[in-house]
Amino acid sequence: MSAPELLYGQRPANTFGTKAAPLTKDTAGEVVLKRAQVHYSLFELPMANVLPRLPTALHPSVPAAMGLTVWKCPEGPLGSFSVAWVGVACRTGIKPRHLIHGAWCDREDVSLWLRARYGVDCTLAAISSLETWDRAWSKIEVAGVPILELVTENPQPLVPGSTVKYSPVLNAARVEDAVTLVQMESAFDFHRVLRGVPRLPVYAAEAMGDAGLSPHYPISGTWAEVDITLLPPRFKLDPEIPAEQGGASRL
């Protein structure tokens, strides 16, 4: 039997995570963010744009897709804050993940906490979110310039619970001085879920982290009121070695 040709990312590992932050030892345990509002949308984009941007350890979802996520967290041990990120849908072995290529936060101290805990490298930004009867709406502005406006129109209620699945995100961090993909993993307890049609009045691709990655075809948009439990980082992945070949391990 000859080895089959598989569909992995094509980005050389040595070009990956050049700005990766060192991970510090986690002591916070689980962090619960009560009554958060999560605005999430998924779009398709051309596979040809994705393969050169994923490291060789990851394979893309088929079709290629990217997700936009905005969390508005009104209460919890970190205080009130908002955070947002954009990521490409990918797989570590069989597991669905999103590889972050841009992240934003509206508080510097929370941004530093996310960076130290998960390696998420957030840009300081103004982040707004609002649910109205006809739509859910989110906006990110950096230095007064809008870089993202995400709208989910005609929201319809869904049964909360297992109808909604958010993929955990991966981002590059330095662990023991090596560039490593670290997973930011959360558990969700849904109170209310709406689904609608996503639209992007503003998407500044370069400012969103990669000029070559833009949403092309809308899949779905959701707005949820949810209790989020941020779990300590548990897994890491060598960006050069696929999970099924032993690239994934515990931190």
Place this chain on the structure above:
Amino acid sequence: MEFGLIYELSTPRPFTRETQKAVYENAIEQVVLAEQLGFSSVWCVEHHFLEEYSHASCPEMFLTAVARATSRIRVGFGIATCVPAMHHPIRWAEKAAFLDILSGGRVEFGTGRSSTWNELGGFDAVIDDTKKTWDEYIRVIPQMWMNERYGYEGQFHRMPERNVLPKPWQDPHPPMWVAVTAAGTELEAADRGMGALILSIADVERCAPRIAAYRERVKHATPVGAFVNEQIAIANWLYCHPDNALAKQRGDELVGTFGYMAGQTIEVSEAYPANNYKALGLLSSLRPDPSAPDAQKKPPESGLCFGSPAQLIETCRRWEEAGADQLVFMVQAREHLPQQEVLDSLKLFGREVLPHFSRQARRPVAVNA
């Protein structure tokens, strides 16, 4: 208990013409052998755009080729997708009847609704409606078969009175089935008097209560067609080898390959939250569940048919005692195994396992079958 084969027609990259042809030809060769060995059915899925995982976009063509190369084995749609963006119900009635004639009355008509964003999104289907459209299709298709002329006003289609041709060879019509993935769908099958083609259970102990519930519920069925098709077929894997350990190793390879392929697709539940899609599709219990806690990541092994003949006699006996009428096997994944190894596994199963089981299934009454 009876035994069958089920095909996804998974295909390795690179997708050359020669590779694609080999996948189809190898599958047909396996079915021809299986018929000689005493297998009683072959099923073919319908999938679209599922790279590597399944290149079975036209099950009716595969089944026609199989039917013309065989004489007894029954040919099953596993399943015909009942979604308006993909197929009109008239077309399914026509295709199934056409194949029923060409096969001499060997069609099993499995129905379903698709479970991936790849497919439903690709056809721009209305995802929220797929349960409703399935219910409308399964009611009207038997009427098209049984009535000389038929017309209807449905929620999703309407047709003035027409004679849908040809009529099937089996009288009054082929047995009707539904693919069962989410828990509870077997009861929907029972309520409608349809067979349950169970694609989501690999564990005998977990399956037994669901089979019992189906048997109880089907007693009170209101059949969508002319008769109740009280049958339960369960999708499974097969690799039979004298060396039990080697068989299990090969089984792990098949499951791993299958999981890799299925894992790349985008399930509806991952992409398009909907009240009618809460479970993983794509044979979720025959592959590791990506969303499960770590301890449950691997599929349950108690019912998978990887092993020596003695081991498989025991496993199949447990399925029989649980109430299954048929086990339908996947025997290949992306041509991972050499064709000769697949044929050898089938021969060993046919020679040393299959004779231990009665072939008297709960066959429904279909006069010409």
